Structures are given as structure tokens and as C-alpha cells.
Amino acid sequence: MTPERWQQVKDIFDRAVECDPASRTAFIHERCGNDQELQREVESLLASDLETGSLLDNPLIGPPAAPPASLANGDSFGPYVPVRVLGEGGMGTVYLARQQQPIRREVALKVVKLGMDSRQVLERFEIERQALALMDYPNVARVLDAGTSQRGRPYFVMEYVDGAPITQYCDRHALSTRERLQLFIPVCNALQHAHKKGIIHRDVKPSNVLVTEIDGKPVPKVIDFGVARATDQRSAQADAFTLAGQLIGTPEYMSPEQASLDNRDIDTGTDVYSLGMVLYELLVGALPLDMKALRKIAFAEVLRAIRETPVPKPTARITQMGAAAEGMARHRSTDPGQLRRDLSGDLDWIVMKAIDKDRHCRYASASEFAADIERFLKSEPVLAGPPGAAYRMRKFAARHKRPVAALAAVVLALVAGIITTTWQAHVAGQQRAAAIGEKAEAEKQRVRAEQQAIEAAKQRDAAQAASKLAVEESGRANESSRLALARQLAVEASQLALESPANNSLSALLSIESMARQPSLLSNQVLNRLLSVTPKQVYALDHSGASDLQFSHGGQWIAAASDDKTVRILEAITGREVSQLAHGGKVLTLAFSPNDHWIATGSLDQIARVFEASTGKEISRLAHEGAVVSVAFSPAGGWVATAGSDKTARVFEAATGNEVSRVVHQNRVSTVAFSPDGRWIATSSDDGTARVLEAATGKEISRRRFQTPVLRVKFSPDGHRIAATDVRTIVVFEAATGNEISQISLNYHEYQEDAIAFSPDGRWIADAGSMARVIDANTGQEISHLRHDDFVTAVVFSPDGRWVATASADHTSRIFEAATGREISVLPHPSPVLKVAFSPDGRLLATGSGQPNHTAARVFEVVAKEKEIAPLDEDRAVVGTAFIANARLLATISRDGFTRIFDVSTGKEFTRLGQRERQAWPISPDGRLFAARDNRRTGIYEVATGKEVSLLTNEGTAFAFSPDGRRVATIGEKGNAQIFESDTGRKISDALYPYNPNIMNRSLLVLAFSPNGRWVANGPFVVEAATGRVISEYSEGRSYNPANRLSFSPDNRLVARGNYSNNTVQVLEAATGKEILSVAHRGTVQAVAFSPNGRWIATGSADKTARVFEVATGKERFRFTYQGRVVDVAFSHDSRHLYSLSDTIAPSLYLIGFASGAGQDEVGTRGLWLDQNFLNTEDLIQEVCSRLTTNLTPALWKLYLGDEPYRKTCPNLPDPPNPQAGK
Known part of the structure; x- marks a missing residue:
């Protein structure tokens, strides 16, 4: 290129760069005219200029630049001092800078070049800064700070990436x-x-x-x-x-x-x-x-x-x-x-x-x-x-448009000619046929004209009927469309629920919309299933982030450390704040003392503190020279062990803050833990060692070396073993010697203290990381795999060891069966979940998020299942049962004539009474006396000794003791009921029944005292115990339904009858005999019992179910299914547990635990055991909405419901997030 030519190119290029981009192309065409070579040279220069125009076109690495003094050019950037140039683009420069305060670190500082502060450059700079600020991801360079220099140049500060x-x-x-x-x-x-x-x-x-x-x-x-x-x-x-x-x-x-x-x-x-x-x-x-x-x-x-x-x-x-x-x-x-x-x-x-x-x-x-x-x-x-053949043909056509178009035109012309010729021949044939048929058609037209005259009259008569039919058809069409949409939504909701737990919320909302149009069994089943895997949230902590989360040992409190440099202590059941603990920096770790009087915390402010939990009063300060990242109380509660980034682990007196011992590592100490007996502490460190030391002296007991930093250590429950982990392995070794027991290979971990956990019995280890597993601690063999869709951040065993709860970056916490990995519950969250903890009784589950601007912690009711206590040592058919001593003991009578008393907590036989000749039945409620019949004699005997206390004159076939055991009611085969003093045998009263031939003898063979002892229920009658006077009588028309079981409510107001023949339980007013409610089973009612709080009634049936109903409404709240008949039920004294007895191959006793919500004495949470008959549609939808967090977005509504007007599916929920808000 000649110098003159180059100067011409350069002049046009310089002017084009200054042009607005929208008019640049027109300018180039104007100046270059028909000289295409000149135009290509100018466009090539512009392309190279645009390529170097990005603010970050060069990576954040590069050779050292000029000294810092010349970098700033007399400008300053807050606490950041430029060191050297890392990269330079057309409009901005990136420096390696040092931050001086409040912490010292190296950062990448991006600054707009001097003289480049045009409006477009500043807008691009601001958009890049906002784009980076929106993102928080491990593989995206993070924005740390932003501001304006002393000379007004915008800048922002990023994570310095020292890489290639x-x-x-x-x-x-x-x-x-x-x-x-x-x-x-x-x-x-x-x-x-x-x-x-x-x-x-x-x-x-x-x-x-x-x-x-x-x-x-x-x-x-x-x-x-x-x-x-x-x-x-x-x-x-x-x-x-x-x-x-x-x-x-x-x-x-x-x-x-x-x-x-x-x-x-x-x-x-x-x-x-x-x-x-x-x-x-x-x-x-x-x-x-x-x-x-x-x-x-x-x-x-x-x-x-x-x-x-x-x-x-x-x-x-x-x-x-x-x-x-x-x-x-x-x-x-x-x-x-x-x-x-x-x-x-x-x-x-x-x-x-x-x-x-x-x-x-x-x-x-x-x-x-x-x-x-x-x-x-x-x-x-x-x-x-x-690619397929069709795809390749499309590509070929796109590359060879003109030849393909020409070929297509020729083919079309040929096809058109063939079609035209064929059509003309066809038309000619038709014309010939038409000519032949014209004569016949004329005759037909004459006949048709006569018929039309007749038809016209008929049509006038049908016009009104047709109009009416059109209206009806339109209504049916609308109804058909509505039903079709309901069916479609139900099917889509079902499919979504089966595909992934992440679809649960969407599936629930679509099912509700389906139910609103047409209730269906499929939608009902989907909603009940979603309830079964979504425990109910009790409350949430609204402050931001949760770096640690712990229940107190007694389960009374929960402590949560948040991003605002505080720890809040709350009542675990209600969420009411008890105290608030202030710190000088973010709190990283906390621990309750064994008696829950104190709580220890560790903070970025380089201090561990001990507080009085109930008041927030500071007891002592335990100083480090670096951040305190782990704290632990000794089992006796007198000492606190701490670990810090200052390379030390220390033991302090909790009450005074005096240092007891210290161990120094070569790098940061990540965790510290006390042995169960308090003699030793275990530490993990970035220096690649896990150590066991004497707590009192710091003397080393054993050491285990790893190839990479050791992230955490845990003592086994017996204190004999330690599990330690780095990013490659989990090693289980003997605490006293350091000898390896097992090694579990690669499951990548981050610095997360809750990433490994021993089961309560020490047999298994659960670990988190890129996946979650349950592993045999002694062999390293995988027991089960706990599936998530993203990194698992924390694991914890339930107190009984049956379940493992997990926290994950996939925005869920989940509960799994430890032995099988079967998923039990899914708890969706709006952000990654970092912490998870069971309450000591296993009834509550707390989860925490470390994300800023997200709810710190949530507490859920964990729905309990029934637990088999033990098969009873009873190998013969049971013909009668009774719970006594406030449901602490169970008495059974079997066909061999013996009465056995079992401890309900273990299922073990407590004592055995009677014989075939003298059946012992029943037992007094306090477990002191029993009644027995022998050779037509009825006696009262002591349970402990078998000694006869008194004889009764009535040859009874049915008996019932008063609540205090001082009286016994009997009834003979002829229906003559009498009441006696237990200790003397003296008769107190006779029941004076009116004569009624419809009364079946079987109706009179069950008895029950009222809790205050004043009344006795006997078949259809309630009589006064002291006088035998009939208080009320219940009948159904002219006949009686024989009663199988009777039970009074705790306030004496109601009596429940388990009917023999029609499989129902009726609740009556004791004073009037008026029916309050009736509930049904599918088999004979075998048992009925009121809860001590009077709110619930439990039933057992030959249909192999035990059920719990709400007394006020008759709604079924809980159902359990067994392999055999349920022959008896009883509530615990606090109404929170239900005992049930089922006669499978061997009679088995079950304990059913109920969760209580927010301090209310309430049975159940309507969870795992609901079926389609449990809730009506309105209640079911209301319950599901209470578990969700947001409604359908307008976009999802449009996708699934088309053009129907948008509305909120659950009115109680907030508006869905705005998709334009950057989410």
C-alpha cells in the first residue's frame, strides 16, 4: 500500500471512529464511494479497534507495570492502592491493588481511563458492575466493593484471580x-x-x-x-x-x-x-x-x-x-x-x-x-x-439458494402440467356424465319441489326447538371445556410430582386449580401425597443468614447465629425470642453447655464468649489472635475448647476465662471436639493433621497425618474412635493410638463443620459433599445413598438413628431413612440450605441459610410414624385388653385363662394373674386390684400378692372398676347390674332398668365408670352409681345396637359407644342420650378412648386400622394401618402419644408419636397418613396452601391455563416474584 493510500484509509478510519455507531456505515459508504478495496481496509481497521474496546478484554494477569506512584496519577481509590497493571482495554484499566483496611488483602481494581469518561463508557462500566454484583457463584469472579475516586473516576473492586x-x-x-x-x-x-x-x-x-x-x-x-x-x-x-x-x-x-x-x-x-x-x-x-x-x-x-x-x-x-x-x-x-x-x-x-x-x-x-x-x-x-437427512437437505438449500430455486421451479412446472392435464380429463368425463343425467335430474327437481313445500312447514315448527338446543349445546360445550382443563391439569400435576421433588410446589398449585374446576381422585391423591412429604413450617427467623444453628440439649431453646453479628436464642416450640447476644464480628460457631445454662460462641472478632443463655448476660471472654471458628463445651460443662485461625486450639475455664491448656498447629485449626468423657480433645488443622490431646495439659495422645488440610473431626459416641476428613478421604481411627480402622474414599467436602456425623450408636457415619451417604464406620462400606440435585452441605442423624436429615445447595432439606436411603420428606427453600438440626426429641427440624437477605432459619414439625415397641410375649389369642396406671401398663386376658400385665415402654411381661379355673379380669385403673370369677363366685384380689380382698354376691359376667378403684360394677347374665365396695364387698346399689323387650343381652355386657365416679354406662343406659337411678337411655327407633366398648370424656359430659353390629362409634350426651356425632369403620369396633385433653377420640377396629377423630367436628385427623385387628387403644397422660395393640401373628404393641404445633396441645399435623377420605376439598386446599410459599407466576399461568384471567391460586400467599427483577 502506498503512503498516499494509507493516509486516505487512516483519515476515513479516524472520522468513522468518531461517528455515532448508528450512522457509521452510511458515512463509510459515502466516503469510499465505489472503491470496494478502500471500504474493506477501513472496515478491517474498525473490526480490530472494536475487538480491543472491552473494559476487561485482557485477563486479570500480566507483567508488572510501572511503580505504584505513577499508577495512581495523583488519584486515590479509598482504601485500595494500585500495585501494578493486570490488564488494559480500550476504555478501562485493571490493577492489582492492596486493600489497607479494615482487612489487608490483594484485589483487582478496575478504573475508567482518564479522558474516557463519556456517557456511553460510564454506562457500560456501570452495567458491568451491576451484572457482576447480581451474581454470587463460586466460578464467577465476585464484586467486593465499588466507589468513585478522588478525581471522580468510577471504579469497582473484584476478587483477584491469580490464574491462567x-x-x-x-x-x-x-x-x-x-x-x-x-x-x-x-x-x-x-x-x-x-x-x-x-x-x-x-x-x-x-x-x-x-x-x-x-x-x-x-x-x-x-x-x-x-x-x-x-x-x-x-x-x-x-x-x-x-x-x-x-x-x-x-x-x-x-x-x-x-x-x-x-x-x-x-x-x-x-x-x-x-x-x-x-x-x-x-x-x-x-x-x-x-x-x-x-x-x-x-x-x-x-x-x-x-x-x-x-x-x-x-x-x-x-x-x-x-x-x-x-x-x-x-x-x-x-x-x-x-x-x-x-x-x-x-x-x-x-x-x-x-x-x-x-x-x-x-x-x-x-x-x-x-x-x-x-x-x-x-x-x-x-x-x-x-444430523438427519432432512436437516442436511435444509442446510444444502440454504447454501445453494439459486440452483435449488431453479430446480424447484422446473419440478413445480412439471407437476403443475401433469395436474392440469389430469384435471381437464377428469372434467370432461364429468361433463359427459352430467349431460346424461340432466334429464333424470329434471324429474327429480319436480318431485323435490313438492317435498320442499311439506318440509318448510316442518322447519318452521322446529325453529324454536333448534334455537333452544343451540343455547343448551353452548352451555354443554363450556362445561366440557372446563372439565377437560381440570383433567389436563390433574394429569400434568401428577406427572410433575413424579418427576422430581423440585416440582412439588408447581404440582400442588396445578392440582388446586384442577380441584377448583372439578374435584377428582387424582388431584386429591396428589395433594395428599404432597402433604405427606412436606412437613409444616412452625415459624421462621426473619433476620439475614445463619452461620450456625443449634438446639439446646434439653430441647427448650434454639440458637441461631446471623449475619448481623448477633446470636438469637428462641423458644424452640414457639419461636419467641429469649435473649440476643451481640458481637464485634460475624459469629461463626456456637455451642450450648450440657445443662443449657450457658452458650459459647466464636466470632470473626477474634473472641470466644460465654453467655448466660436465658438472659444474654456475658460470663467470660476467651481471647485468640485470629477468628474463632469452632467451640465445644466439656461434658461436665466447666471448660470450653476453642479453635482459631491463629493456628491454636485452647481450653478455657468457662466461668472465668482462664486458659487451661493450649496446642499449636502449623496452620489454621478448623475444628475442635471434646471426647464423651471430657478427658481428651480432638483437633483438625490445615497443616494436614488430626490430633488427640489431653484437655487439661495439651499433651499429645495420638496424631494422624493427611495429604491435604484436615477439615473436621468427630468423636464416636463411645469416645474410642475418631472420624476425620480432608477433601479426599474420611479416615476412622482409634483415638488412643491413631491406628486406622477404616478409610472411605473421595466425597469432596468444603469447610463445613456439619459435613460428617456419627449415628447415635456409633455404627454408621453420614457424610456430605458432592453427594451424601451413610457408611459403615468400621468397614467403610456404603449403607445407603441420599440423593440431592446439588452439593450437600450438612448431615445429621435423628436422635433415634432411624433418619438422616440433609441440607443442600439445591434449595432443599430432606429426610431419609438411614438404612435404605428412602426419601421420607422434602422441605423446599428459596435459597441454598447450609445448616440442619434435629431437636433432642426428634419432633422438630431446624434449617439454616447462610445467604444474605434470606430468612436465616426455619423450624418444621417432623411428622412421626408409629414405632413398634415389641411383640408381646403372648402366644394365645387375646380376648380382652385394658390400659391401666395412666397407660403405663397393659393388661391382657387370653383364652388360656391367664391375665398378663405388660410394661408398655418395653413390651415385657410385668406379672401374670389367674388361671383357667379363675380368670382374673379386669384390673383396677391404679393396677392394685383385679376381679376374678371362680365356680360362680366373684372375688376381688390384690395384684401384688394374689390375696383375696372381698367376695361379691353377684355372679358377674362383666366388671368395671371406678377410677379410684374403691368400687366395682358388675352385671350378670340376666342383665342385673350392681355396684359394690371393692375392699369390703358391700353392695351399694342396684341398677333399675325399665323393661324393654328389644334390649339384647349383649348390650348390657359392657360397663364403664365416668371419670368422676358418679355415673356408670351400661349398654344403652347411663345410671347413677350411688342409687342405680337411670340418667339417660339411648335407642335407635325400636331397637338397640349392642355396644362393644364404652368410654367417658374427661369432663364426664360425653360417652362414646363402639357399636358391635354396624361398625360405628357414636358420641352421646351422657345426661340426655342425645347423639352428638357418629364416625364409621369398615369392620367391628374393638376399642374406643378419649384423649385426656378431651379434644380427640381414638378408635380401633377389625378393619385393621387405628384412627384419631376430632371430637368437635368428627373429622378424621390420623389413620394407621396394621397387619391384624386393632383390639385396644389408649392415650398417654399428656395426649401426645397413642398406644395401640394389634393382634397379628403375635399381639404387638405400638407407640404412635404426635407432633405439637406452636405450643398447642394438638394431635398430628395432617401429614403422612392422610387419604382421600380425610379432608373435604376446602380443608385440603387450605392445608396445602399453608405449606406453600408463592403462587403461580403469570408466565406459568399462561403456560398451563392459557387465556383464562390470571388470579392468585392461594389468596393467603404473596404475589409471585417479578421475573423482570433479575431473578
Whole structure:
């Protein structure tokens, strides 16, 4: 090029750069005229200028720059002092800077260049800052601070990523193909996170993906959102610098739609394409097209090549590389032939799907791209595959439009000619046939005219009927449409619920909408199932974040550490705040003393504190020289052990703060734990050791060395073993010797103190991390796998060891059966869950989130199942049962004549009474006396000795003791009822029944005293005990239903009758005989009992169920199904447990635990045991809405319900989140 020609190009270029981008193209055409070569040279210069225009086009690494004094240019940036230049773009500079206060650290400081503070530059700078601030993801460089310099230049501060571009890092470490794919997956997930936040990167390339090493493990970080834009096209900020005709991105990695210069057509598929190009380069060490050759042609030709030039598969590109492939393969620890074989097939098509010119054929999202790679790594079928014939034909037509169009025209002409000829022949034939038929048709027309006259009269009569029918049909059509939508919603809700627990909320809302249109069994079942796996939230702590969460040992309190530098202590049942503990820094850890009087905390302010839990009064301070990251009380409660980032673990006197002992590690101490006997402490440290030491002296007992930092240690419940973990292994070793017992391989962990837990019996270990498992502590064998959709952050066993609760980054906490891994409950959350804890009695579950601006903690009722206490030592058929001594004892009588008394807490036989000749039955409520009949004699005997106390003159066939045991009611075979003093046998009264021939003898063979002892129920009668006077009589018309069981309510007001013949339980007013309610079983009623609080009535039946009903409404609240008849039921004294006796192969006793909500004495939480007959539609919908957190969004409403007017499905819930708000 001649100097004169160059000067001409340069003049036009300089003027074009100053032009507004919208008018730049017109300016170039005007100045260049018909000189196309001149136009290509100017456009090429503009492309190079645009490529260097990004604020972060260079990575955050680079050679040292000028001394700090010259970097600032007389400007200052708050507490940040520039050290050297890391990178420089067209409009901004990135420095390595040191933060001086409040903490010292190295950061990346990004500043607008002097003189570049135009409105467009400042807007782009602000949008990048806001884009980064929206994101909080491990693989995206975080924004730490922002501000304006002393001279008014905007800046913001980012995490300093000391790393290399991903391609350089992989080549430098000669990573294999599998290792490169594993490193690439987090990059896809990072871009998916940005897309979820509404951000498109638009400049994904290797220099914007830096790889640094954390704890020896490579971690990729995505940087440079300087040309990012929001997915919301209505954003004014996005349009501020994304102007028509402006090229955004780097040509080598640019998508075809970017190369079209229509930035309004950019979506997340652009980033998927660029990710595919990065993966292409990672795999074969080169890009599909020779960009050096392309840069020699005009700029417009470069863009056309990006849009239209076919791309070779990675295996084909290796072949094109020739001799250079040898060196490239060495960087991948292989040879070219093996590399081609590794890439051939699935990997070829995965890459080609990601970089398809047609964005509709690419992966729908970055996460789908990552999932296909994961499927390849697991040797599973992948989504990608070779294109079909139809796809190839479409591509061929797009590349050869003119020849294809010409060929199509010829074919169409031929087809049109054939069709025309054929049609004409067909018409001619028809005309001939028509001529022949004209004569016959004329005759038909005459006959038809006569018929029409008759028909007209009929039509007039039918007109009104047709009009009416049309209205009815319209109504039926609307009704049919409504029912069809209801059925469709029910089916979709059912399918969603089966696919994933993450769909539970959406499934519930669709089921409610289905029920609102047409109640159905399917929707009812879906809603009841969702209730069964969604424990009810009792309350939530609204302050932000929860760095630690603990129940007190007695279960009275719960303590939560939050981001506002406080610890709140609350009543565990009600959530009422008891005290608040203030600190100088964020609280990282806490622990209650064994007697719950004190609570110890550790904080970033380098101090551990001991407080009085009930008042918040500070007792002592335990000082460190670094952050206190772990605290633990000794079993006796007198000492507190602490661990800190100052490389020490210390033991203090809790009351005084005096130091007892100290151990020094070579690096940060991450956890400390006391042995169960309090003699030893165990520590874990970043120096790669786990140690056991004497608590009183610090003397080392044993040491175990690891290859990487030890993250945490736990003592087994017996104190003989320790479980310690690093990022690679969990090692169980003897505490006294350090000898290894078992080693459990890789389950990646982060610094999370709750990531391992011993089961209460010490047999198993649960661990968190990339997955959660239950493992045999002695052998390392996996017992069960606990499935989540993301990283598991915490695990904890229930107090009885049957369940494992987990917390996860997938926004759920879940409860699993430890032995099998079967999922019991799913608790959805709006953010990642970091903490989980069971209350000591297992009734409550607390979860915590460490996320800022999210609810810190939530407390749920955990719905209990029935627990079999033990099969009774009873091998003969039971013919009678009774719970006595406030349900602490169970008495049974069997066909062998013996009465046995069992301890209900163990199922063990307590004593045995009677014999075949003298059956002992019943037992007095206090367990002191029993009645027995022997040779037509009835006597009262002592349980403890068998000594006869008194004889009764009545030859009784049925008996009942008064509540205090001082009186006994009997009834003979002829229905003559009498009441006697137990200790003397003296008769007190006779029951004076009116004569009624309809009374069946069986009706009179059951008896029950009222709790105050004043009345006795006998069949259909209630009589006064002192006089025998009839108080009330119940009958159904002219006949009586024989009663099988009777029970009075605690307030003496009601009496419940378990009827023999019609399988019902009737509740009557004792004073009047008036029926209050009736509930039904499907078999004979065997047992009935009121709860001590009077709110509930329990029943047992031959239909193999025990049920709990609400007395006030008759609604069934709980149901349990057994293998045999339920022959007796009884409540505990506090109404919180129900004992049931079932006669399976051997009679078995069960304990049913009920959860109480918010301090109310309430049975059950309407959870696991509901069926479709339990709640009516209104109650069921109300209960489900109480478990949800949000309504359908308008977008989801449109998707599932079409054009129906939008409304809130659950009126009690807040409006759904605004999808335009950046979520």
C-alpha cells in the first residue's frame, strides 16, 4: 500500500471512529464511494479497534507495570492502592491493588481511563458492575466493593484471580481429555448462573476463563462482563451501548447471530456457541477456522465466513493440522491417533451441536450443554447426534439458494402440467356424465319441489326447538371445556410430582386449580401425597443468614447465629425470642453447655464468649489472635475448647476465662471436639493433621497425618474412635493410638463443620459433599445413598438413628431413612440450605441459610410414624385388653385363662394373674386390684400378692372398676347390674332398668365408670352409681345396637359407644342420650378412648386400622394401618402419644408419636397418613396452601391455563416474584 493510500484509509478510519455507531456505515459508504478495496481496509481497521474496546478484554494477569506512584496519577481509590497493571482495554484499566483496611488483602481494581469518561463508557462500566454484583457463584469472579475516586473516576473492586487462561492452564499441566471436560463443566454452570440472573456474557473466550488453584484443586473463574447485556430487551441500560451495527465480542469465538450485527437478536444461545468454540479449542488445540487467513480479507467477508462457512468436526480438524498435531497431542498426554479415537462419535457431536450455525439446533442452555458432557463422562447416551437427512437437505438449500430455486421451479412446472392435464380429463368425463343425467335430474327437481313445500312447514315448527338446543349445546360445550382443563391439569400435576421433588410446589398449585374446576381422585391423591412429604413450617427467623444453628440439649431453646453479628436464642416450640447476644464480628460457631445454662460462641472478632443463655448476660471472654471458628463445651460443662485461625486450639475455664491448656498447629485449626468423657480433645488443622490431646495439659495422645488440610473431626459416641476428613478421604481411627480402622474414599467436602456425623450408636457415619451417604464406620462400606440435585452441605442423624436429615445447595432439606436411603420428606427453600438440626426429641427440624437477605432459619414439625415397641410375649389369642396406671401398663386376658400385665415402654411381661379355673379380669385403673370369677363366685384380689380382698354376691359376667378403684360394677347374665365396695364387698346399689323387650343381652355386657365416679354406662343406659337411678337411655327407633366398648370424656359430659353390629362409634350426651356425632369403620369396633385433653377420640377396629377423630367436628385427623385387628387403644397422660395393640401373628404393641404445633396441645399435623377420605376439598386446599410459599407466576399461568384471567391460586400467599427483577 502506498503512503498516499494509507493516509486516505487512516483519515476515513479516524472520522468513522468518531461517528455515532448508528450512522457509521452510511458515512463509510459515502466516503469510499465505489472503491470496494478502500471500504474493506477501513472496515478491517474498525473490526480490530472494536475487538480491543472491552473494559476487561485482557485477563486479570500480566507483567508488572510501572511503580505504584505513577499508577495512581495523583488519584486515590479509598482504601485500595494500585500495585501494578493486570490488564488494559480500550476504555478501562485493571490493577492489582492492596486493600489497607479494615482487612489487608490483594484485589483487582478496575478504573475508567482518564479522558474516557463519556456517557456511553460510564454506562457500560456501570452495567458491568451491576451484572457482576447480581451474581454470587463460586466460578464467577465476585464484586467486593465499588466507589468513585478522588478525581471522580468510577471504579469497582473484584476478587483477584491469580490464574491462567483455561487453554494455557490445560496445556501447561498436560491435562487429558477427561480432565479438560471435568474442568469445563463448572464454566458452563457459571454461565448458566449468569443467564438465570438475566445476564448474557457475549465475549466468552479462553482469556475470560481463568483457572486458579485452591487447596491444590483447579478452579475455573469467569471474568470480564464488560460487554454483557441483560436478557430483558426492554432494559434501557442494555440499549445504552448495544447499538445497531456495533460488533460486540471476539471474532474467533463469535456466534453467527453476533456476526449479523443485529444485537437485538442476541440471546443466551450466543454464550452456548462461544462455550462450544472454547471446548473445541480445549480438545484439539485449534479453532475450526483459520482466523489469521480470514483477517487478511475484508471485514465484511470475515463476518460472512463466521455466519456461513461450514465448520469441520474436531476429529477432522486434527487431520488438517498435519505435523502440528503431534505437539498438540503431547499437551493432552496422548498421541494424535488416540486423540482422534477419543473424540470420534459422541464428543464430535457434542461440540458440533454447541456450535451449530442454527441456534435452534444448539443446546437450549449452558446447563444442558454441561449435562450432556456429564452423560458422556458417565458413559450414558448423549443428546447430541449426527444430523438427519432432512436437516442436511435444509442446510444444502440454504447454501445453494439459486440452483435449488431453479430446480424447484422446473419440478413445480412439471407437476403443475401433469395436474392440469389430469384435471381437464377428469372434467370432461364429468361433463359427459352430467349431460346424461340432466334429464333424470329434471324429474327429480319436480318431485323435490313438492317435498320442499311439506318440509318448510316442518322447519318452521322446529325453529324454536333448534334455537333452544343451540343455547343448551353452548352451555354443554363450556362445561366440557372446563372439565377437560381440570383433567389436563390433574394429569400434568401428577406427572410433575413424579418427576422430581423440585416440582412439588408447581404440582400442588396445578392440582388446586384442577380441584377448583372439578374435584377428582387424582388431584386429591396428589395433594395428599404432597402433604405427606412436606412437613409444616412452625415459624421462621426473619433476620439475614445463619452461620450456625443449634438446639439446646434439653430441647427448650434454639440458637441461631446471623449475619448481623448477633446470636438469637428462641423458644424452640414457639419461636419467641429469649435473649440476643451481640458481637464485634460475624459469629461463626456456637455451642450450648450440657445443662443449657450457658452458650459459647466464636466470632470473626477474634473472641470466644460465654453467655448466660436465658438472659444474654456475658460470663467470660476467651481471647485468640485470629477468628474463632469452632467451640465445644466439656461434658461436665466447666471448660470450653476453642479453635482459631491463629493456628491454636485452647481450653478455657468457662466461668472465668482462664486458659487451661493450649496446642499449636502449623496452620489454621478448623475444628475442635471434646471426647464423651471430657478427658481428651480432638483437633483438625490445615497443616494436614488430626490430633488427640489431653484437655487439661495439651499433651499429645495420638496424631494422624493427611495429604491435604484436615477439615473436621468427630468423636464416636463411645469416645474410642475418631472420624476425620480432608477433601479426599474420611479416615476412622482409634483415638488412643491413631491406628486406622477404616478409610472411605473421595466425597469432596468444603469447610463445613456439619459435613460428617456419627449415628447415635456409633455404627454408621453420614457424610456430605458432592453427594451424601451413610457408611459403615468400621468397614467403610456404603449403607445407603441420599440423593440431592446439588452439593450437600450438612448431615445429621435423628436422635433415634432411624433418619438422616440433609441440607443442600439445591434449595432443599430432606429426610431419609438411614438404612435404605428412602426419601421420607422434602422441605423446599428459596435459597441454598447450609445448616440442619434435629431437636433432642426428634419432633422438630431446624434449617439454616447462610445467604444474605434470606430468612436465616426455619423450624418444621417432623411428622412421626408409629414405632413398634415389641411383640408381646403372648402366644394365645387375646380376648380382652385394658390400659391401666395412666397407660403405663397393659393388661391382657387370653383364652388360656391367664391375665398378663405388660410394661408398655418395653413390651415385657410385668406379672401374670389367674388361671383357667379363675380368670382374673379386669384390673383396677391404679393396677392394685383385679376381679376374678371362680365356680360362680366373684372375688376381688390384690395384684401384688394374689390375696383375696372381698367376695361379691353377684355372679358377674362383666366388671368395671371406678377410677379410684374403691368400687366395682358388675352385671350378670340376666342383665342385673350392681355396684359394690371393692375392699369390703358391700353392695351399694342396684341398677333399675325399665323393661324393654328389644334390649339384647349383649348390650348390657359392657360397663364403664365416668371419670368422676358418679355415673356408670351400661349398654344403652347411663345410671347413677350411688342409687342405680337411670340418667339417660339411648335407642335407635325400636331397637338397640349392642355396644362393644364404652368410654367417658374427661369432663364426664360425653360417652362414646363402639357399636358391635354396624361398625360405628357414636358420641352421646351422657345426661340426655342425645347423639352428638357418629364416625364409621369398615369392620367391628374393638376399642374406643378419649384423649385426656378431651379434644380427640381414638378408635380401633377389625378393619385393621387405628384412627384419631376430632371430637368437635368428627373429622378424621390420623389413620394407621396394621397387619391384624386393632383390639385396644389408649392415650398417654399428656395426649401426645397413642398406644395401640394389634393382634397379628403375635399381639404387638405400638407407640404412635404426635407432633405439637406452636405450643398447642394438638394431635398430628395432617401429614403422612392422610387419604382421600380425610379432608373435604376446602380443608385440603387450605392445608396445602399453608405449606406453600408463592403462587403461580403469570408466565406459568399462561403456560398451563392459557387465556383464562390470571388470579392468585392461594389468596393467603404473596404475589409471585417479578421475573423482570433479575431473578
